[in-house]
Amino acid sequence: MLRSYLPAIVFLVLGGTIGSLFTVLNLLAGKRRRNRAKETPYESGLPSEVQRGFRFGISFYLVAMLFILFDIEVIFLYPIALQLRAFGSFALLETIVFVILLMVALVYVWRRGALEWK
Numbered sequence: 001m002l003r004s005y006l007p008a009i010v011f012l013v014l015g016g017t018i019g020s021l022f023t024v025l026n027l028l029a030g031k032r033r034r035n036r037a038k039e040t041p042y043e044s045g046l047p048s049e050v051q052r053g054f055r056f057g058i059s060f061y062l063v064a065m066l067f068i069l070f071d072i073e074v075i076f077l078y079p080i081a082l083q084l085r086a087f088g089s090f091a092l093l094e095t096i097v098f099v100i101l102l103m104v105a106l107v108y109v110w111r112r113g114a115l116e117w118k
Contacts, residue, residue: 062114073102 080087080095109115 059114059117063117066109066114070102070106073098 077095077098080091084091084095
Protein backbone atom coordinates (compact mmCIF):
# COMPACT_ATOMS: atom_id res chain seq x y z
CA MET A 1 0.00 0.00 0.00
CA LEU A 2 2.91 2.33 0.66
CA ARG A 3 3.99 1.95 -2.97
CA SER A 4 0.80 3.59 -4.20
CA TYR A 5 1.46 6.64 -2.00
CA LEU A 6 5.20 6.79 -2.67
CA PRO A 7 5.05 9.28 -5.60
CA ALA A 8 2.82 11.63 -3.59
CA ILE A 9 5.09 11.40 -0.54
CA VAL A 10 8.18 12.06 -2.67
CA PHE A 11 6.42 15.01 -4.32
CA LEU A 12 5.46 16.54 -0.96
CA VAL A 13 8.90 16.03 0.58
CA LEU A 14 10.68 17.38 -2.50
CA GLY A 15 8.35 20.38 -2.76
CA GLY A 16 8.66 21.18 0.94
CA THR A 17 12.44 20.85 0.82
CA ILE A 18 12.85 23.08 -2.23
CA GLY A 19 10.41 25.65 -0.85
CA SER A 20 12.18 25.75 2.50
CA LEU A 21 15.58 25.94 0.81
CA PHE A 22 14.54 28.93 -1.31
CA THR A 23 13.04 30.66 1.74
CA VAL A 24 16.23 30.22 3.77
CA LEU A 25 18.41 31.34 0.84
CA ASN A 26 16.26 34.43 0.41
CA LEU A 27 16.58 35.30 4.09
CA LEU A 28 20.35 34.82 3.99
CA ALA A 29 21.20 36.43 0.65
CA GLY A 30 18.43 38.99 0.20
CA LYS A 31 18.89 42.66 0.95
CA ARG A 32 16.68 44.13 3.63
CA ARG A 33 16.21 47.76 2.82
CA ARG A 34 13.12 49.17 4.42
CA ASN A 35 11.58 52.28 2.98
CA ARG A 36 8.22 54.00 2.96
CA ALA A 37 7.19 52.70 -0.47
CA LYS A 38 7.68 49.05 0.53
CA GLU A 39 5.67 49.41 3.72
CA THR A 40 2.74 51.25 2.13
CA PRO A 41 -0.28 48.99 1.62
CA TYR A 42 -1.59 48.63 -1.91
CA GLU A 43 -4.42 46.84 -3.60
CA SER A 44 -4.21 45.50 -7.15
CA GLY A 45 -0.97 47.37 -7.74
CA LEU A 46 -2.46 50.75 -6.83
CA PRO A 47 -1.87 52.75 -3.65
CA SER A 48 -4.58 52.19 -1.10
CA GLU A 49 -6.70 55.05 0.13
CA VAL A 50 -7.97 53.04 3.10
CA GLN A 51 -7.10 54.41 6.51
CA ARG A 52 -6.27 52.14 9.44
CA GLY A 53 -9.54 52.84 11.20
CA PHE A 54 -11.65 52.22 8.09
CA ARG A 55 -14.45 49.69 8.54
CA PHE A 56 -16.24 47.94 5.72
CA GLY A 57 -20.02 48.10 5.69
CA ILE A 58 -22.09 45.05 6.51
CA SER A 59 -23.28 44.82 2.89
CA PHE A 60 -19.73 43.96 1.80
CA TYR A 61 -19.61 40.95 4.11
CA LEU A 62 -23.18 39.92 3.31
CA VAL A 63 -22.53 39.86 -0.44
CA ALA A 64 -19.27 37.96 0.13
CA MET A 65 -20.99 35.32 2.29
CA LEU A 66 -23.82 34.93 -0.20
CA PHE A 67 -21.34 34.49 -3.03
CA ILE A 68 -19.49 31.77 -1.12
CA LEU A 69 -22.76 30.08 -0.16
CA PHE A 70 -24.14 29.92 -3.69
CA ASP A 71 -20.74 29.06 -5.15
CA ILE A 72 -20.33 26.05 -2.86
CA GLU A 73 -23.88 24.89 -3.53
CA VAL A 74 -23.29 24.98 -7.27
CA ILE A 75 -20.14 22.89 -6.82
CA PHE A 76 -22.38 20.08 -5.52
CA LEU A 77 -23.95 19.90 -8.99
CA TYR A 78 -20.67 18.96 -10.69
CA PRO A 79 -20.44 15.29 -9.55
CA ILE A 80 -24.06 14.70 -10.49
CA ALA A 81 -23.51 16.23 -13.92
CA LEU A 82 -20.59 13.86 -14.52
CA GLN A 83 -22.50 10.71 -13.58
CA LEU A 84 -26.10 11.63 -14.38
CA ARG A 85 -26.66 8.59 -16.60
CA ALA A 86 -25.37 6.27 -13.90
CA PHE A 87 -27.65 7.78 -11.25
CA GLY A 88 -30.73 7.78 -13.46
CA SER A 89 -33.89 9.83 -13.41
CA PHE A 90 -34.01 10.00 -9.60
CA ALA A 91 -30.79 12.06 -9.57
CA LEU A 92 -32.18 14.30 -12.29
CA LEU A 93 -35.32 14.93 -10.26
CA GLU A 94 -33.31 15.63 -7.11
CA THR A 95 -31.04 18.00 -9.05
CA ILE A 96 -34.04 19.89 -10.38
CA VAL A 97 -35.43 20.21 -6.83
CA PHE A 98 -32.01 21.41 -5.63
CA VAL A 99 -31.79 24.07 -8.35
CA ILE A 100 -35.36 25.22 -7.62
CA LEU A 101 -34.46 25.59 -3.94
CA LEU A 102 -31.39 27.60 -4.93
CA MET A 103 -33.55 29.87 -7.06
CA VAL A 104 -36.06 30.32 -4.22
CA ALA A 105 -33.21 31.25 -1.86
CA LEU A 106 -31.78 33.69 -4.41
CA VAL A 107 -35.15 35.37 -4.95
CA TYR A 108 -35.66 35.60 -1.18
CA VAL A 109 -32.26 37.22 -0.67
CA TRP A 110 -32.84 39.52 -3.62
CA ARG A 111 -36.29 40.61 -2.36
CA ARG A 112 -34.88 41.28 1.12
CA GLY A 113 -32.38 43.69 -0.44
CA ALA A 114 -29.24 41.79 0.53
CA LEU A 115 -27.77 42.19 -2.94
CA GLU A 116 -28.18 45.97 -2.93
CA TRP A 117 -24.84 47.71 -2.53
CA LYS A 118 -25.26 50.63 -0.10
